[in-house]
Amino acid sequence: MAKSTPFFTSLKDLFAFLELxxxxxxxxxxxxxxxxxxxxASKMEKGNPNDPLLREILPTEEENRIVEGFCDxxxxxxxxxxxPGILQKYKGRVLIExxxxxxxxxxxxxxxxxxxxxxxxxxxxxxxxxxxxxxxxEVILSGGDPMMLPKPKLDELFDMILSKEQVKTVxxxxxxxxxxxxxFDAEFKGSIFPxxxxxxxxxxxxxxxxxxxxxxxxxxxxxxxxxxxxxxxTLLNQSTLLKGINDSGAVxxxxxxxxxxxxxxxxxxxxxxxxxxVAHFExxxxxxxxxxxxxxxxxxxxxxxxxxxxxxGEGSKTPIVHP
Ligand SMILES: *Cc1c(COP(=O)(O)O)cnc(C)c1O
Ligand code: SF4
Numbered sequence: 001m002a003k004s005t006p007f008f009t010s011l012k013d014l015f016a017f018l019e020l021x022x023x024x025x026x027x028x029x030x031x032x033x034x035x036x037x038x039x040x041a042s043k044m045e046k047g048n049p050n051d052p053l054l055r056e057i058l059p060t061e062e063e064n065r066i067v068e069g070f071c072d073x074x075x076x077x078x079x080x081x082x083x084p085g086i087l088q089k090y091k092g093r094v095l096i097e098x099x100x101x102x103x104x105x106x107x108x109x110x111x112x113x114x115x116x117x118x119x120x121x122x123x124x125x126x127x128x129x130x131x132x133x134x135x136x137x138e139v140i141l142s143g144g145d146p147m148m149l150p151k152p153k154l155d156e157l158f159d160m161i162l163s164k165e166q167v168k169t170v171x172x173x174x175x176x177x178x179x180x181x182x183x184f185d186a187e188f189k190g191s192i193f194p195x196x197x198x199x200x201x202x203x204x205x206x207x208x209x210x211x212x213x214x215x216x217x218x219x220x221x222x223x224x225x226x227x228x229x230x231x232x233x234t235l236l237n238q239s240t241l242l243k244g245i246n247d248s249g250a251v252x253x254x255x256x257x258x259x260x261x262x263x264x265x266x267x268x269x270x271x272x273x274x275x276x277x278v279a280h281f282e283x284x285x286x287x288x289x290x291x292x293x294x295x296x297x298x299x300x301x302x303x304x305x306x307x308x309x310x311x312x313g314e315g316s317k318t319p320i321v322h323p
Contacts, residue, residue, distance in 0.1 A: 008041060009035060032059075032107075032112045032113070040057070052213045052245045059107060060280070062280040070275060071276060072113035072115075094129075098122050099119065099153075137168045147176040170199050170206070171205075178209065178216040181224045208238055211264075239270065240281075241272065241288055243282060247291065249291050271320060289307065306319060
């Protein structure tokens, strides 16, 4: 029975859980399936078809619209890929994709159309690459969601990274504190907490969580962050601006305060990357700037996220400023 897994793979089951009438049209998107953790779904309001968290993961007909300028590799990852799953765009930092698995499928994901490459032998390939690329001081685990890697694979990967003298910082980009917090629980079978403890003993540990709406934060995420703080981890958040979900000064202000109450500082607020099928989530730069101004007027400076966009070929994320 579906109940035995912590994930919803069928919309029908999710709608029954949310006490919503089944959608009349089934949106088929064979390239990017529906998927969400039960924990994330438990934070949606029952009976509300417009719940912001539901909208983050609900496939819609709009995804099938072809819009000029939206493509399968919007940020030029293909060109920066040194090896399957190993990307270097910025000085000193390498971003790795050791898995393509996530704990939910965010409909606006810029990697949604990314081709699935073979990640065979990943740890050995990264080991060899780092040995010949000695100016890397930070390894960023991304994906997919790196915390979804099977534990033996994750341990093997970390053991290799920790053995590298040149690597001072290990950064983890993950959504699991709000989607699958169980895995941080020391009592959970297959808990990743001992692994993170090991990392924090040897390197500077940075965890960049991805939260788009304040409703995603709950007691379980607070506990995860509390435990990570015991490891002296630096805790940051990145969000993507999404029409109809968080394009409101009040919502973004609440998000900043709620993150801070759980020990996390806002880091990046991304303008949407132009991946195929996400155009309906986009808001203009002028609107985005207005929203950030609104946040700035209501929160201390350290709770204002940096509004950025990723432009292929640039040496860093690009700040969005008034023209
Ligand atoms: C965003 C990104 C990083 C990290 O950039 P920071 O500005 O250091 O957060 C690193 N590598 C790639 C490929 C990225 O897309
Ligand atoms: S968790 Fe990240 S990589 Fe996975 S679907 Fe969501 S945005 Fe994309």
